[in-house]
Amino acid sequence: MQKNIRQSMAWLHSWTGLLLGWLLFAIFLMGSMSYYRHEITMWMQPELAQYDVAQETALKTAYQYLDVHAYDAKSWYIGVASEKSPVNNVYWQKADGGFERKTLNPVTGQELQLSATKGGDFFYEFHFQLFGVPYLVGRIIVCIAAFIMLIALVSGIITHKKIFTDFFTLRTFKSQRSWLDFHNVSSVLALPFFLTITFTGLAIFFYIYLPWGMQKLYPDDPFQYFKEIRAKATEQTVVPSTRQDLPINTLLATVHKAWGDTIFDSVSAQNPNTTHSQITFTQSKDETITQNRPTLTLNAQTGEVIANTRNDSAIATLSFGVYGLHMATFAQPLLRLAFFFSGIMGCFMIASGLLLWSLKRQLQNKQQRFHFGHYLVDRLNVASFVGLPIAMLSYLFANRLTDVQASTANYEIISFFTVWLSSFLLALVTPRQLLWKSQLSVFIFCSISLAFFNLMYLVQHGYIHNASSYWIFLRIDLMLMVFAGLALFILKNIHPIQMHAHNKLSKKIHSAKNTKNTEVNAS
Amino acid sequence: MIHLVAFLLILLGMFLLYAVSAKHMEKTKKSRFHVLAQSAFITRSIALLCFFAACGSLTYIYGNSIGIVSWFIFATPLVFLLICTVNDLKAKAK
Numbered sequence: 001m002q003k004n005i006r007q008s009m010a011w012l013h014s015w016t017g018l019l020l021g022w023l024l025f026a027i028f029l030m031g032s033m034s035y036y037r038h039e040i041t042m043w044m045q046p047e048l049a050q051y052d053v054a055q056e057t058a059l060k061t062a063y064q065y066l067d068v069h070a071y072d073a074k075s076w077y078i079g080v081a082s083e084k085s086p087v088n089n090v091y092w093q094k095a096d097g098g099f100e101r102k103t104l105n106p107v108t109g110q111e112l113q114l115s116a117t118k119g120g121d122f123f124y125e126f127h128f129q130l131f132g133v134p135y136l137v138g139r140i141i142v143c144i145a146a147f148i149m150l151i152a153l154v155s156g157i158i159t160h161k162k163i164f165t166d167f168f169t170l171r172t173f174k175s176q177r178s179w180l181d182f183h184n185v186s187s188v189l190a191l192p193f194f195l196t197i198t199f200t201g202l203a204i205f206f207y208i209y210l211p212w213g214m215q216k217l218y219p220d221d222p223f224q225y226f227k228e229i230r231a232k233a234t235e236q237t238v239v240p241s242t243r244q245d246l247p248i249n250t251l252l253a254t255v256h257k258a259w260g261d262t263i264f265d266s267v268s269a270q271n272p273n274t275t276h277s278q279i280t281f282t283q284s285k286d287e288t289i290t291q292n293r294p295t296l297t298l299n300a301q302t303g304e305v306i307a308n309t310r311n312d313s314a315i316a317t318l319s320f321g322v323y324g325l326h327m328a329t330f331a332q333p334l335l336r337l338a339f340f341f342s343g344i345m346g347c348f349m350i351a352s353g354l355l356l357w358s359l360k361r362q363l364q365n366k367q368q369r370f371h372f373g374h375y376l377v378d379r380l381n382v383a384s385f386v387g388l389p390i391a392m393l394s395y396l397f398a399n400r401l402t403d404v405q406a407s408t409a410n411y412e413i414i415s416f417f418t419v420w421l422s423s424f425l426l427a428l429v430t431p432r433q434l435l436w437k438s439q440l441s442v443f444i445f446c447s448i449s450l451a452f453f454n455l456m457y458l459v460q461h462g463y464i465h466n467a468s469s470y471w472i473f474l475r476i477d478l479m480l481m482v483f484a485g486l487a488l489f490i491l492k493n494i495h496p497i498q499m500h501a502h503n504k505l506s507k508k509i510h511s512a513k514n515t516k517n518t519e520v521n522a523s
Numbered sequence: 524m525i526h527l528v529a530f531l532l533i534l535l536g537m538f539l540l541y542a543v544s545a546k547h548m549e550k551t552k553k554s555r556f557h558v559l560a561q562s563a564f565i566t567r568s569i570a571l572l573c574f575f576a577a578c579g580s581l582t583y584i585y586g587n588s589i590g591i592v593s594w595f596i597f598a599t600p601l602v603f604l605l606i607c608t609v610n611d612l613k614a615k616a617k
Contacts (some may be wrong), residue, residue: 168541170610189602192595289588330589334526338596345599 006159013155017353018377020148022384025350027145029388030127031197032343035328035336036476037120038084043476044119044399044412046463051086051106055264056252061109062088063248066272070100072242076269081106082284087114116406117399122413123392128201131413139208146202153194156187163188176359183352186345193342194349200326229316231309240274245300254303255281258296265293269300277301280309286330290320351385378435379427386439387423389483393446394419400450400457440491447484451477529580533594533601536573539566541609 003011033040042048058081066076070092079089088104103112118125125131129138157163167188170181187194207214207222214222245251255262263284270278277300286293297306310316324330328339358377365371398415423439430438454477464470542551543563551560559566574594581597582590 165545168544168606168609169546170606170612172610172612185603185606189606190599193599287586287589289592325592330585332585335585335589335593335596338593338600341600342596345603 006161009155009158013152013159014357016148016155017152017350018357020145021350021354022380023141023145024149025347025354025384026388027127027142028343028346028350029392030123032340032347033120033392034124034127035331035340035343037124039120039472039476040123041085041117041119041121042472044117044396045115046458046461046473047114048086049463049469049472051081053081053083053086053106055080055082058088058106059252059264059267060248061106062090062104063267065102065104065109066090066092066269067245069102070094071273073272074270076267076272078267080264080266082263082265087112116404116408116410117412118410122395122416128205132417136208139205143202143205143208146198146205149194149198150202153187153191153198157191160184160188176356176363179352179356179359183349183356186349186352190342190345190349193339194346196325197343197346200322203322204326229311229319232311238275240271240276242273243275243277243301245269245273245277245279246303250303251279251298251300254298254305255296258305259283259294272300275301278306278309289324289330290317291324291329292320347385351381354381354384378432379424382427382435382439383420383424386436386443386487387420387427390423390439390443390446391416391420393443393450393480397446397450397453400453436494437491440487440494444484444487444491447480447487451480525580525584529577529584529594530597530601532573532577532580533598534605536570536577537598537602537605538609539570539573541605543567 059078062078062080065088066073066078070076072095073092074095074097075093077091079085079091081088086106088106088109089101090104091099091101093099103114104110105112122131128142129135130141131138133141160166166181166184170178170185172178174181207225211222214225218224265282265284265286267282268280270276270280272279278297279300280295280297283294292310295308295310297309298304299306328336331339354377358374358381361371361374361377365374395412395416398412402411404410404412427435427439454473458464458470458473463473539559541547542556542559543566548560548563551557578591578594581593584590585593
């Protein structure tokens, strides 16, 4: 029988969703966490919280450090200490082309030997390049997943017959219908977010799957594209000769004259201490989608203001817009929270879709015969939707229990993957009726105990001096409590939902048997 | 304050659309909001005006482009909240 377009799209939606649903769930969850990666890093490096940020001092000490340690470098970059990250992060490109990176004390300018934790950056990097595979392979896999997501979204829109009619409909405790309603509600409500985030995610990595344009234009170094998209290309015919730049105080005076008191995001220098030396100050304030933060570029030899070096071409603006929309760097705290909520809605959408797939097959399977595919999908669902959050908690727990140094193994990451794998193995041997209950209970216990354990740890190590110093940690703990509450809600309601589905299934099997018996008797 | 006004306008607009939605129209006619059902067109137009006003408030805070994006982003949790409120989510004892 020939299928119509909607049936074909429903088939495509189901199977593409199933194929990479678990990976997409992980990508969405990690992406949602990435909105708070700096906050997570602060939580995981409590020693950072002790620094009081005075940006003027921080900038001067970092500049002086680079002047001494990277005098002949090709370029400098100073991530100026701020509330988000209260230490100076400096990078420079050495004369031989290699890169060096240091974290500096914002007051003294001395190098800091911090814990080698990856902090929130682990979630961020996992979000777009996974872990344990070469970064290019990871990015290709994520691109394929994003492409599948886009297909699933479009086919889902075509499949959904009543987007507007059912917009406000959410029926609970009605087995398959409830899952479908929840899947529809979570999908439709945040649909603009999902389409934007998926498309921009794909567009950011265009150079991986459509590299030919860049290769054609820049045959020697395709990544020259990224240099040109950031700043206008300047022809340098004369080789720069060494000459000491103006002191930072003089340059800062010019900046203050132009901007008044301001909060800096970063300071970068091109050809420092040469006749072609340029220094660019960037404000922290970002009020545009195109990441067009106010910048001021000075000639570091004369202190004169140089015309804007940012590439303002249409293609560059589009490129910045794509990045800005995906990363939401412009989002203020409240808007950031709403972005986070939309990301979590994405997780709910994927989870409800996969659970619906599983439930639908169970109801269609009229014989109570063991089906390995359904068994595996059920276990993978639990290992992804509950096991992954437990693994993330174990990552945070490991941070408090171990001290990760650059020379030692990263026990935080090891515990993350060990716990995630254990969750899957445990799911394989757990009876179906205990599957969700067991892992949800572990999640709730870990979430609540982590908050208390964290408080004990902070008090013991003297990291809490007042309410504001505790708030840096408490905000993450509170978020964990909210998720523990949500898990508790699911745990309390999972039994009636399962019972309803089980009753429906039993009725169906019973009626099928009765029909068969009647047919046999009649013949 | 402007945020609060924008959120209330989004919620109000969504509630108006809910009140005159095909599935809920009959219930609205029998409820104290029956006046909304008298002219679905006018109710929908008012809802649209509420959305424009909310969008205007947000663009006042964030500027044009972020204001429009933030409308969609803020609407998601607000509408979810509304859906959870207007639907009966409790398990029915049989």
